Amino acid sequence: MSKVVYEGWMVRYGRRKIGRSFIHMRYFVLENRLLAYYKRKPQDSQVPIKTLLIDGNYRVEDRGLKTHHGHMLYVLSVYNKKEKYHRITMAAFNIQEVLIWKEKIESVIDQHQEPQIANGNKYVSFEYKSGMDNGRTASSSDHECQFSAQEDEVGAPSSLLRRTTIGNGPPDSIFDWTQECDSELANHNANNQAFSGKHWRLLQCQNGLRIFEELVEVDYLPRSCSRAMKAVGVVEATCEEIFGLVMSMDGTRFEWDCSFQYGSLVEEVDGHTAILYHRLQLDWFPLFVWPRDLCYVRYWRRNDDGSYVVLFRSREHENCGQQPGYVRAHVESGGFNISPLKSRNGKPRTQVQHLMQVDLKGWGVGYVSSFQQHCLLQMLNSVAGLREWFAQIDERGAPPRIPVMVNMASSSVSSVKTQKIDELSVPPGPSLDQTNAASRNSVMMDEYSDEDEEQMPEAEQEACPTKSDNDAKRTAPKEEPFEKIDLSCFSGNLRHDDRENSRDCWRISDGNNFRVRSKHFCFNKTKIPAGKHLMDLVAVDWFKDTKRMDHVARHHGCAAQVASEKGLFSLVFNVQVPGSTHYSMVFYFVTRELVPGSLLYRFVEGDDEFRNSRLKLIPSVPKGSWIVRQSVGSTPCLLGKAVDCNYIRGPKYLEVDIDIGSSTVANGVLGLVIGVITTLVVDMAFLVQANTTDELPERLIGAVRVSHIELSSAIVPKLDADPSRLY
Template sequence: MKASSVVEATCEAIFELVMCMDGTRFEWDSSFQYGSLVEEVDGHTAILYHRLQLGWLSTLLWPRDLCYERYWRRNDDGSYVVLFRSMEHPNCSAQPGFVRAHIESGGFKISPLKSRDGRTRTEVEHLLQIDLKGWGVGYFPSFQQLCLIQMLNSVAGLREWFAQADETHTVPNMPVMMSISSGSVSSKMGGESHDNFNQSISLDEESDEYEDCLTLEPEEMMDSVDAENVMKQPDEDPLDQLDLSSFSGNLRHDDRDNIRDCWRMLDGNNFKVRSKTFCYDKTKVPAGKPFMKLVAIDWFKDVKRMDHVARRQGCAVQAASEKGLFTLVVNVQVPGSTHYSMVFYFVSKPLVSGSLLQRFVDGDDEFRNSRFKLILSVPKGSWKVRLIVGSTRCLLGKAVDCTYIHGPKYLEIDIDIGSSTVANGVLGLVFGVISTLVVDMAFLIQANTYEELPERLIGAARVSWLEHSSAIVPQLEPNTSTE
């Protein structure tokens, strides 16, 4: 079930209140009795213990409690997503006198709206699928639904809480939650988790508004806009005439809609990038046509991580080199009991000296790590995955370990998703259920100065309902990397 409401408060204030598990929660959540922290997994994920105050036939039915994983993220548009999923934990065993309910899926989505009459407005959506367990669910058919409605009414509670708050009222800080030990509840306060959580918020706020960009005076910028517009894309691009059949990739290319287990090229307009005037006004524009051409995608699997895949005989890199083209290879490595790699091959004409791409290819790892960016979105798939991913953009070199291999007429970037808990949580979730998703991915080199703007995509692709079974084990030559 789902409940939604418009709340006159900022996304940040609502998010902080939703995350609280202290006494302030009694003021807006009528189903809350007690909450505590079991484990802080990382800055975005925590395991919580939660007792429900359902108040329905309390003399006949045992009270319910929960042990669940809570994951949160902040999207580039300022919205927040908070997701819940029940789980077992050794330090959160069944409590005497309680029935352990089970959250199948649920969470909050907190999205900014346009202000009205000068008042900040935010839409809050609360989705919840829960099994309250116990014999009462079967004997009292209305028990499950009435309790669920009571829990979803917290959305109305949020609206009323902020409506009653005067202008001097401040939202409490991020919660200091009590820890829980195996089999019993402790009253010891977990102050360390509070500090870590506040720290994690600042680390997550890496939207473009907070990234470095050399700022020019408006007069300087406007005077040179016309001259800089010569960077517009040509009407005809020799890369458009490339015959993709000469490039091998085991994942099928199909530009038709609703075709499974394949990839297609995107024109880039569904991604937004920094405009020419971004350093002045922070505006973004549709990306438009990429400056490199995606010619093939490989979908690999193996019992170990697959590094330097460009050395494989017969791959797209060698075909491009024979045509005098440069190739950028992006190898997205997903760890697990079976390791997977999704490998993108982008080609271009020989590098232009002094261009951003040339400086990226020939630069050092520090420069590359500070510029290589991924934009990820899920246009089709389960609501849970779409809420988690949103429109994710990430400087990959700052989030995960990237290895750069510079060979003859190519640069390969091996992206180890498993090196970051947060990245592995987001991208690992996507790849784990990728057969049920349509995933859009774009790569670019971030522009930080006025001369480098506007940004252009390296390339973009849509991968539709990819099957794990279609991945193959690559035959890799002995590693002879130069970097």
């Protein structure tokens, strides 16, 4: 039996014939001469989905960064030089795993050099190091080498080159400030100070950072454009961890970058170059100064010394025109230089340099120097934010996301009609929950499919332009419409109102505002937006009485009874609030039927011990005082272990009575909440916890938002003594 060199879960990345990308989690196994992947971890003599018989003709291509529904993936392609259609494309959510696999596969290829030489084909291990001619540090993602053309020629020499990198290098418009130019280039551009070697002076020390300012004459700069400034700090984390955080534009960025308001992907040029849209959060007299936004090219590479370089430069794009209410700033030069340092006390250490040179544009900006410096320092302080974020966070496994941008046509200020179109197409400044939820239109089921669907040949994927999700949706077959439940026959005494600022009412909360366990939670602890609910919330009752109200499904004419008459199944959650006057908020979730064998079916038909171990609540307070939001939190809670739950199983319903007063801690939080309940907006999501791979991913039973509830609107219910006659 062949020796296993390396194995583990990776992402299988590809593109279907309709042009839409897909990802599947697969188990990859690398042996001495074989690379294979399976649907699950192989046992006994399980047959792999696909294999590659590795010899000295194989190449490992670093395809850089790709995005799939906002998820960032680092992609490798392993293929045979003589049979390019025979290849495997694999990816990972973090660059560390990709680097390990790249090293392991290259080591296996190196072992087969001797057979190549014996056959008369001298095999040369080669990795192109762009910039060797101009003194730059060798990079694993720069231009193709001068010998790459020989590889594609039929009559190429017998000496084969194992090219391990691809990439077109940085765009010509981007200046690499991390490298010193050679004397010839400096002399050639003697009159252009933007391309000469930079000299810096220490301006100040702030938040544990050294802030430097470039020493140049500023006559050639616009009045609104500042000198280049950079912040230098040390972060106790690996280069890969910092790089992954810097590249992300999900809700995590709010926790370390105080100048970030919103960001999204406009266009993916290649694996190392992308065009991004970025809104700045600059709190300098916001009543008088218009907000700024950016459209810029971002290029990244990994150097051979393990450091990472991320470069910025503004540019125009047809799908990212001027936005109403924003001034388009211009990045002259910017980015991050992330370099490893020697570890100390067993902890990794990394030097992070963040440089920005920005023309903030706008009328009168060049005459207010304090505005320039304030905005630049706010952006540069993100290095201190990175340091504190890593110092306080233990779990760093969640894959970062970049929300994909909708098409943004250039607007004409004079045209009211065009301006309205732009206002509709521009995504509003999202809340943290919305950003964490990312794209609501994302279809995540591709990630969890057990089937390898028919796809475009991988060699053709490079030549085929990437389709956007919207374009792919136009070509994809439409789903069959399903018969919806008529909600007009259900009612509760608490009013249903979908308007944003309504009071004393409820509405359905978007499932994507909640994060639940993914299909692969058992392997990498990742969570995903919850998506569509399993059941429909049809009504909410708000009751009060002098005693605790149990088994409220006895209430004559309640939604559970109406559903039973129509042959529907109901799940009733009765949240009991103790006090001198007892209150109950009752949520009625309805579905046509339960799927036999499903996790929800097992919960309904199971015993109380199983129910207590699985029923989960995810709370959230989008609007309310800081102390209430901190007290309630947003951590999922197993209700059966935190408070007493009583389960009443009827012929066509299951009621769960949740006694908040049974827990001292919950009762204390409730005492804080009940006094200010009219000022609060509260989200609640109910679900059954999934513990095994067969049960994952988790799905919400349903979610509700209650807004500014008035205690006086509760009514005293009339509960039937014998509810069985109504079912």
